[in-house]
Amino acid sequence: MSVSIDDIKKLKELTGIGLTDAKKALVEAEGDFDKALEVLRKKGVTKAEKKGDRETRSGIIESYVHSDRIGVVVEVNCETDFVARLPEFKEFAHQMAMQIAAMSPKYSTMEDIPADVMNAKKKELLESDSLKSKPAEMAEKIVEGQLKKHFAEQVLAEQVFVLDDSKTVEQRIKEQIAQNGENVRISQFRRIELGVTE
Numbered sequence: 001m002s003v004s005i006d007d008i009k010k011l012k013e014l015t016g017i018g019l020t021d022a023k024k025a026l027v028e029a030e031g032d033f034d035k036a037l038e039v040l041r042k043k044g045v046t047k048a049e050k051k052g053d054r055e056t057r058s059g060i061i062e063s064y065v066h067s068d069r070i071g072v073v074v075e076v077n078c079e080t081d082f083v084a085r086l087p088e089f090k091e092f093a094h095q096m097a098m099q100i101a102a103m104s105p106k107y108s109t110m111e112d113i114p115a116d117v118m119n120a121k122k123k124e125l126l127e128s129d130s131l132k133s134k135p136a137e138m139a140e141k142i143v144e145g146q147l148k149k150h151f152a153e154q155v156l157a158e159q160v161f162v163l164d165d166s167k168t169v170e171q172r173i174k175e176q177i178a179q180n181g182e183n184v185r186i187s188q189f190r191r192i193e194l195g196v197t198e
Contacts, residue, residue, distance in 0.1 A: 014174060056079055056184065058080050060089070060093055062093035062097045066098075070194070072190070074097045074100060076184065078184050088180070096189075098162065099159065103153070107156065108188070108189070109157045121150060122147060125143045156189075157186075
């Protein structure tokens, strides 16, 4: 089974694994990129995900102003000052500020949504007429998907990445983790729009 060299490189960049492992995963998945990525995730081989639990005590504050009407300040963390000073890390932080300016997320990750907000929406969905007749276990699974879909545009990590709509912001973060070899986290941000108050 022959696989595309571009797919091999893309899988390597996204996961941080070696070229040989990336090719092997694609061959096993019969050339299906998404399937290969999923297989690697299930095996827990992706370096980006392994690094995801490490502490992020360094980083930078990046700002971005769009047309003098929208301003963003974002804190992007990494593990060391060395990585924080790299031009590509600064560029990544700038991309995140642009993303926030364009897409106006409320939360950084799904875990950052306050429990009362999440529970209120979950209750509302569970009480909908379409789910009342479903078994409780099935209704829970359906609601899980609906919650993710409902909050997708409000959660930075779940949004489509504005500079490349073939990936999500979470995938872009994982690429940065693989590139720098350190955990990366968007810990907080503020977005101000002229004439708009919350």
